[in-house]
Amino acid sequence: MKQAFGLFFTLTLIVSGCSKKKEIPVEKAAIYFNPVSADSSGIDFINQLYHLDDLNIIEYLYYYNGGGVAIGDINNDGLEDLYFTANQTSDKLYLNLGNLKFKDITKEAGILTDSTWSTGVTMEDINNDGLLDIYVCKVGNYKTLKAHNLLYINKGNNTFVESSSEYGLDFSGFSTQASFFDYDNDGDMDVYLMNHAVHTPRGYGNISRRQLKDSLSGDRLYENKWDEGLVKFSDVTQASGIYSSVLGYGLALATSDVNNDGFMDVYVGNDFHENDYLYLNQGNKTFKESSADYLNHTSRFTMGVEIADINNDKTLDIFTLDMMPFDHEIFLKSGGEDSDKVSQIKKNFGFQTQYSRNTLQLNHNNRSFSDVALMTNTYATDWSWSVLINDYDNDGLNDVYITNGIYKRPNDLNYINYLSNIDFSKYDRTKQDEIERKLIETMPTINISNIIFRNKGNLEFEKLTNQAGLEPSYSNGAAYSDLDNDGDVDLVVNNINQKALLLENKSHSNKRHNYISFTLKGDEKFKNPNGAKAYLYADGHEYFKELTVTRGFQSSSSHKLHFGLGNSEKVDSLKIVWLDGSTQTENGLEVNKHQSIVKKPKGTISISPVAVNNSLLERFPFFHTENNYQDYDRETLIPEKLSTEGPASIQADFNGDELEDIFIGGAKYQSPSLYFKQSNGTYKKDEKSDFIKDIIYEDVDVATFDYENDGDLDLYVMSGGNDAVENDQKLEDRIYLNNGKGHFKRLISNLIKTNGGSVSSQDFDGDGFDDFFIGNRSIPGGYGLSPYSFILKNNKKGEYNIVLKKRLGMITDSKWVDINNDKLLDLVVVGDWMPITILINNGDATFTDHTLNYGLENTYGMWNVVKILDIDGNGQKDIIAGNAGLNLKWKASKERPVKLFLDDFDKNGQLDPIIFYDFFGNYVPFASKDKLAEQLPSLKKKFLNYSKFSKINGIEDLTGMKEENVLEVKKITELRSMIYLNVGINTKEIPLPQEAQTSSVEDIYVEQKNNKTTIYYVGNFLDYTNELGQSSSNSGGFLTINKNLKWESIKKLPLPENLNARKIIKIDEKRFLVIANNDQSFSIESIKE
Structure with missing residues (x-):
């Protein structure tokens, strides 16, 4: 058995609790969902789990991952239907009857009811007959689980025929989810099948094993041979450059044209230490795994992924989910980040930087991405599974919906300590089973509210939780669709041991905002519109969406494109870029209406090339080589x-x-x-x-x-x-x-x-x-x-x-x-x-x-650079100062500063630097209990368990010393990079724009001409402790402000995102020397303003 117990010694997952907020009445809520009862909707599905001696959370580490949801119109009646997957009971298919009424047609539709372990599900027209088929992933060939993946071919009369063997898609192994997409642009749907390992992640392994194919847990890519007249899928995994090894713990999957080159790419989110995979389609039936080239870091335990345009810049951003809590007590008694030593070991093994938190990776013109989840406060949402991005209040800004909860929590540190003291080798199998049952009963059970982040623009979000439709639950897979065709996007959620949620969106009932939605239809060769891009223009606003359906976690969403329009009452035009590269423009479209757009037989071919950073003119002949010294070995608690x-x-x-x-x-x-x-x-x-x-x-x-x-x-x-x-x-x-x-x-x-x-x-x-x-x-x-x-x-x-x-x-x-x-x-x-x-x-x-x-x-900060000049032309010298930025786990203000307490708390002759910071409204120690006890061993006796430690809310709780008696207290009240205008007796604050707050500003070069000030800056600091994380989201940019103090230009410098820059020097009219640290060369960059 007991290989599975390695899970509990290596997991350092992040968990969360629910925060208590007042319920928002519908008439005041910007986003409001009304739960529709099972009696009203007819949806009585429950993913019921039963603990068995031979199959439970100890025997199968993904036992509580739950099921998925697929949405699609299986009978082409204009109403999208629902399919739910179950783990130990039967999957169910529901026909949409209209007005949010559904009928269970599982048996008559030909859906198998054998109760084998289903995971992900997707609806897609696989055989180009104009009807949506259903593909269901299964876990098979593992312990008592015997099954293969299922393909239900739609016969057109609300019935299906299981045809996975005929199509070559009857894979039997550890499948999580599949995504159908046209990877070779030949007009038919190919499929990426994501699987997961089941062995416990005791060690990090050798990355060379990525090249070894595993028959059960390795991912697969199947090419559809429909265009060759064959009803068959062919395994092209190895030839295409896809990893198919035992290293992958694939839980999150999305296919999308991430770099806008006209070919669909693949994102795979892996659990544990394995890197997430970003496969960029090379356009020749091969992929290049490019995560290290495009992403500075990823989530550590990636479970859900969504790819969509979050900031209306017409590029696709990537949102991944992890398990970091926002409840301070659960946070303090849960595992945290890897230690700095373990993090370095992983890097030495060849693994990329990972953090146990969500990431929101902003796309920078298809060249690179930078994570802004910390700055947007979207980084901690609990044990999160599915993330769905859409405009839920029709205001023209895409919002974020996240499902949460796990029925039993195996990462509670008290539980892990208890478990580590049990020697299973002493007992026979019967006794081991008895102990397992008790261990499962001992695991904490906490249901958590699902979350909505309402997009307020300018990378600011309002967190909504614990209101109607967001009650605590054990939610996993989810999908969205305008199920009642009333003009707003509804949600469907698959829960464990609770009835599935049907959430009716009531936002449009306020009639505050307008909308428009579309169904796209292909032509004879490209019948399936999957992968098409839609650019909508209305009242000077531009909106962008890509038609893909596999998203979130183990689920697939609506096949319609929905745009919120805010107050715009007309649409200027809609441009469609089809996957074959042709474009067509539609005019005269009516708002507050759903419309069909049919692909025209002829169109302008306009495939966008990949944007490449060609700005590097030359390498400066100096390479800075930092000596290898680990500060944290000497000073455990420093940040x-x-x-x-x-x-x-x-x-x-x-x-x-x-x-x-x-x-x-x-x-x-x-x-x-x-x-x-x-x-x-x-x-x-x-x-x-x-x-x-x-x-x-x-x-x-x-x-x-x-x-x-x-x-x-x-x-x-x-x-x-x-x-x-x-x-x-x-x-x-x-x-x-x-x-x-x-x-x-x-x-x-x-x-x-x-x-x-x-x-x-x-x-x-x-x-x-x-x-x-x-x-x-x-x-x-x-x-x-x-x-x-x-x-x-x-x-x-x-x-x-x-x-x-x-x-x-x-x-x-x-x-x-x-x-x-x-x-x-x-x-x-x-x-x-x-x-x-x-x-x-x-x-x-x-x-x-x-x-x-x-x-x-009150300007206590982590300041890096200061420049002095007259910005507003009043004859007084003003200050520009580069700070650590807002994209940090620390949050600081005059009222709630970060605090550093310096004293010899344990009287051993050594000063102890203990940091507290505001963690979602509660002061918590920055260092973990274990790290603090390493510095102050007396804390081991004071805090015998993590539950007691989790109650800490200040330095006195931790050390017994009142704050006013501490030898020295330092603080941080400001983390933004700022301009301070000298207006005589005081100063006026002007924060640098949000784009410049996504990372630390390390150096500044300033030019003044034509009554304008241009601020060139370089940033990033890659040497924070792993608990705080690298500041790596903005290598540099330039900002122009006029004498009226209005920002006129906000742009990024064309620099690699992983620079550890320290200096920027202008060497001639159009070139800058950017000085980077830590085994990085210097580069001379051309600047185009």
Whole structure:
């Protein structure tokens, strides 16, 4: 037996609970669903599960995955009908009689009632006769389960004939779902069959096993030979490049033209450690698995997937579901993310980055995707199965419906601990069965509300739950359709041990919004319209939908296209792009009506090519190689690495030829480099400077200055890193003297030795000699402690006097600027866990903190960069500051800040940095119970189980120490990248647009011309702890704001999405050098505004 128990030791799934909200009355709800009773609808289907000794959650890890729903018009009467799959009882087929009345025609239709284990179901016209057929997936050849997949061919009189063997689709194995689509554009429906492994994921395995075919759990691709006159499907899995191995735990499936090249692609969502697969159709009957090229990360336990346009930009986005809870108690007593060590091991094995949460992958013009689920607060929805995207309130914006719940929860950490103490080898089979029954009874049972995210536009969503139609349930497969043809989209849901849900959409009854819907019909060769794209134009708005039906989880939805129109009362035109590449335009369409569009025999052929990023002109001849140091081994509780700050870089004319050269600092064990710009725009490396001697240093920042006042530029290179101790020689800053020709020698001196953050040089006292601000980032090994930072005054004798020594914060950037227009250079400083800080020059080599005077006292952030300039033309200096962004698990505000508590809580002589953050309304510790107990072993006794730990709601609950007694408390109140306008006695806030908040902003370059300010930025930070996750959703962009403070242009830079960028430098009129970190080369990018 007990192989299955490995599941409980390797699962670190995320679970959720229900949050209590008031029921919204129909007259006030923007989206409202009314549950239709079984007595009224005639739908009495229940997917009833019975626990058996030889088949249960312990013997079959997908025992509670439930059944699916298929919707389609089987008799062409204009009403779409329903098919439900069951696991231990009979599937059922219901005929739609109109007015949400249904008739069970299962037996008379010829549907088998043998109660074998059904999973996914889809309706599609497989044999091109104009009638929808039904394909049902089964689990067979596993323990007591004996079955093969079924194909019901529609005979046209509400009866079906099971024909899977005749068509070559009688696969017997561990099937989850099938999707029919035309993969070779020959006019018939081929099929991707997704299967799942059943072995427990004890180890990660070797990815080379992906090439080995497994007869039971490996996926399949079957080509329809109908166009060759054959009633048969042929297995083309291996020839097409599809993986068919035992590594796949396929639970989510969608087929769609993801990159808009005219060929249908495939997305497979895998459970556990195996990557999700994004198969891009190459147009020659082969696919290329491209998930690593297009997706920075995926869900870890992907269970449902939907592909649709979520933000009305006419590209297809990808929404995947996982199991992260939103109830804080369930969250704290459930498994979380992989540890940083385990995550690295998986990467070493060849697996991609995964997180235990939902992802909402935005499509960037078919070049790449970026996940914005954290920013949109759609990342945590519980143990979620099906995701369906459609416009449920007809306002013109696509909303999201998600089903939730699992009947028994095997990932509760108390349960897992209990289970781990049982030695099954001591008992015979009878006793083992008895223990299994008790274990199943012990598993927590919590039903959870299904969820709707109402789209408010601009990537903002309103979460709806626990209202009518969203009551707690154990819901799995779901599908949508306008079942009563009243102009809004209804929902059908398959539940475990509860009657199926029929949810009537009452949104249209308010008559607030208009709609239009279509049935597409093909021509003689391309009879099936699957894969057609529809572009609708109305009142200046553009809408886009693609006709596919397999979506969500184990289900297939309506064969109609539905568009909400909001207040638009007319449609300008509809453009259809058929799968053969032909297009046709329809005009004069009536709103608030369903219409049929028939493919015209002739049309314009217009196949869109794949958008390719051709912006890379050349690679800059430097590759930054970060040393392999794991900060988290030394400091268990820190949220970010501090050992990957570089590379330092600066642009200046070092050799006096009036061309801007570039100095680039190295990582530890990599020497700095200087590149001289040539007249033809290329760069040549300096071979004469003695940088090679200094490879033991990590270069984190650099400033130019004139040490000798001899008219050339010298270098101050700041050292850093987190793998030493304060005052270690390896942390010493360095000065390099220029010989006037751009060749440098190090000046031996006794400089500051700590983990540096920012160095900036200016003559702040006007005596003709350059002075310094030395802003330090951290005390190595003491995360959260603010090191001393210094202002150094040049005494004109080659020495520097300290005029300010202060613990300002964890400094990341600084700028000298006359911010108050008194002709004295002041200092603006930013960093982690600190506000944007203003130090005003008093004119006597002293400085006063005026942060409060400028209204910046609540700007505590994770700031990376600051720029100072006059944006609104009022003669005052304004501030642009790059922050961590909104696409984080942490949420911060003045009222609900992220908090960092620093104290020696267990009195062992070591400071403990403990972070709390607001998790859906409750303060929870950022670190898990196990990680906290590793740092503070006394917590093991205080919290003997996870249930007690889950009640924590603050630092006092955790440590017993009141917040006001903690040695030091730091906070974050602002995570947005911002503009702060200087309006005299205060500042005015302008957040950068949402598009710039999807990732951290690491550096900024600003240009001003024609009364406009253009902000170029680069971003991402890939070195947060795995619990927080990489910030990797926006490598860069540029924004234009006019003097009226209106954003005129918001665009992305044509950069790969996985950059770990640190610097952007303009090297000529149309080119930028983007400096990337961590084993990444530098690139020169062409910019088209």
